[in-house]
Amino acid sequence: MAYTEEELKKELETKEYEYGFYTDIESDTFPKGLNEDIVIAISKKKEEPDWMTLWRLEAFRAWKEMKEPEWANVTYKKPDFQDISYYSAPNKKPKYDSLDEVDPELLDTFKKLGISIDEQKKLAGVAVDIVMDSVSVATTFKKTLAEKGIIFCSISEAIKEHPELVKKYIGTVVPKKDNFYAALNSAVFSDGSFCYIPKGVRCPMELSTYFRINQAGTGQFERTLVVADEGSYVSYLEGCTAPSRDENQLHAAVVELIALDNAEIKYSTVQNWFPGNKEGKGGVFNFVTKRGLCEKNAKISWTQVETGSAVTWKYPSCVLKGDNSIGEFYSIAVTNNFQQADTGTKMIHLGKNTKSTIISKGISAGQSQNSYRGLVQVSSRAENARNFSQCDSLLMGNRCGAHTFPYIEVKNKSAQIEHEATTSKIGEDQIFYCNQRGIDTEKAIALIVNGFSKEVLNKLPMEFAVEAQKLLEISLEGSVG
């Protein structure tokens, strides 16, 4: 069914209506600071049911007792949690009137990533009449999903429309008291995504937050909940390759994945938050808790490409609870200039015949610090657990650092665990080989880095992979003299 412009406009208007209260509070940003009143007020703004408000309050009370973790191999000035406004209505006014006003550096990056003019405008926050393509894609997209019974909406919407599902699953994988940032997120999360795939349904397309038009400005405390019911499959994409110039310094997101019996979830992330300038000033702190739970024969696969953020603290994990379940983690973390990343995974083997694979590629350049921190745990009942881990680091220049902190805890004799890690630099002979064939050094390095990260890039969905490759090139631009 073809949409007319009229219908589209109408739909958008009704959408506005749904979230009508935004208009009322456009100017109303909550005062700085965090206390129980603020938490209740956030919940009220979101028109949440009582159980949700109570849930948030419990999380907040737990958070008050907690201390910020200090074990990560990163140094930064701790944010003052009382100096943040925990709710501000999404700013709907465009930042710029035309593309000419936008930072040329940003535009340059867009061009390199091959992003269309319309999308560029949208991403940079330029006033756009209606991004025709995007909207129509989103609409048809929503229809197909609805036919299959797939629920894909914002978490606030889900709390209102599907409270039984949210209530059943939220906080089951990442408990609200799990850690400092998870507790903070549980108390104050502003929005996020909810996705439910019914029994036996194979989601026909890659679900992406990027296409969800009503998700503008999810804010700094994002909450994602993906539930794949028995025998279903979903591939979920988070983030986008375009650089996000976000004003918020602190991001503490929580992602929970639940794969019931025989289900499979593939979760891919490309993260490119503002990493701070070349002198290391500014930049986003990204403290994320991501965890997935696998029931019998289920599979969860995390793929991530991390190129942004000044400080990253992120460990997408898999709890392999069911027998024969599989956990995978593929990661590329690139740090340049003054970026710091402490990232890795946890594979908790609880069920029998569980398998996990960890492939982590760290690339450090400039004066950055890049750490891999992982845990492979095999409980005494996890017969025939199998793990293979590989962590490779590539160093560019002698002012950066690469660190590996793998924890391996095994309590079952039938477990087979392999872990290997290497650290090296780009071989001069490799560069020479390329130079000799007329490829300049910068291109040669891009080529070598791509080869180094290939195992992970291959795991990304097609479109993402192409963009991610370019992103790697851009992130490392100018890192080799």
Place this chain on the structure above:
Amino acid sequence: MDLKEKLVSSFLAFEDSVDLDHPVHEVRSEAIKNFEAKGFPSKKEEAWKYTSLNSLQKVDFSIFPKEETTLEYKDVKKYFLHEIDTYKIVFVDGVYSSYLSETTHDGVDVCLMSSAFSKPMFRQVIEVYFNKVANKDESLTSLNTAFCKEGAYIYIPKNKMPKKPIQILHLATGNEAALMLQPRNLVVAEDNAEVQIIERHQSLTGNEVFTNSVTEIFAGKDAIVDYYKVQNDAATASLVDNTYISQKDSSVVRVHTFSFGGKLIRNNLNFYQNGERIDSTLKGVTILGDKQHVDHHTLVHHRQPNCESHQDYKGIFGDQSTGVFNGKIIVDKIAQKTDAFQQNNNILLSDRATINSKPQLEIFADDVKCSHGCTIGQLDDEALFYLRSRGIPKKEATALLMYAFANNVLESVRIPELKARVNKIIANKLGVRVGFDL
């Protein structure tokens, strides 16, 4: 009164027994302050995550060794590597046993820390080396420093080599219901010197013994130091071994640790490379059963360019034993062309045994070759089948494979008699007699 309070309050009594005017005493006073501030490490500390000292702190240990207990050589002969002639430094309940020992001052000094502290001729060496590489922040090392009085003192001058290997043996007789020992050893091998040392702690009864030992080793330019630690103690003996090694240009230090018994063993082995073209080797075989606990905590700090380090730790864990391996390699910015290798292989024989492994790399230089590998698995079924199809019973075949698994660590042992001895202990541990001499 818990052990910490007891130790801190005993320090005053300890001061009566030592020379307060000696410069070392200032070091002791500093150290006790640090221990008092820090106390025993708890599981909350990252470095002690997998090893708890709580049960030891509840025991009422006697801290000061009583007078010498005489032991007949024939009764303890089996704990010596008696097949070859060696220098011996023997302590019985922490007190030097002149009767069992054989020391020397002929060209090299193989004697006691107590005489090194008291005699002016050693004053200069003590000033230059004592407590210089040991970590002053670490609480157990500080505790040892505070009570340091006795131990082995080995000084090998330039271009010298002692005529025979040196054995350091600590015997506990069980005269006390529970005994805490704190030996302090200093080994200095000057430029181009060479020395081989075997260290063993042995409890002769079922009484509780807790040893907190600190050894400092200095290897000068082109020096070669081989240090073997044999840990095959009674099930009531606990050991915290803190070894600190400082190496200069082109020196070679190899430390082999054989851990076969004891209630709780914690090895803190630290290598600091303070020169170029250094070779550091750390190897270990661990075979445990019962409720034993062994924790290998290694650090190799590459501070200068063109150095190498090799680590190879093999572990076989049965019953309810626990094995911990925590290996850390740090490569400083200027330590280009470093070649660091670390390997940790483990076999679990029981579902109640646990392995916690954490091979860790911290690298700040780009032109390096650093790798580590860690495996946890079982014996190869096919290899086992191969042996059994040739008529070797399952038990022997298993032992043979486990022996092979541990063997490449033994290959680099340079004292053949020691190698044979360790082989015997391994065969014994695995509980088999194979057709040939294991």
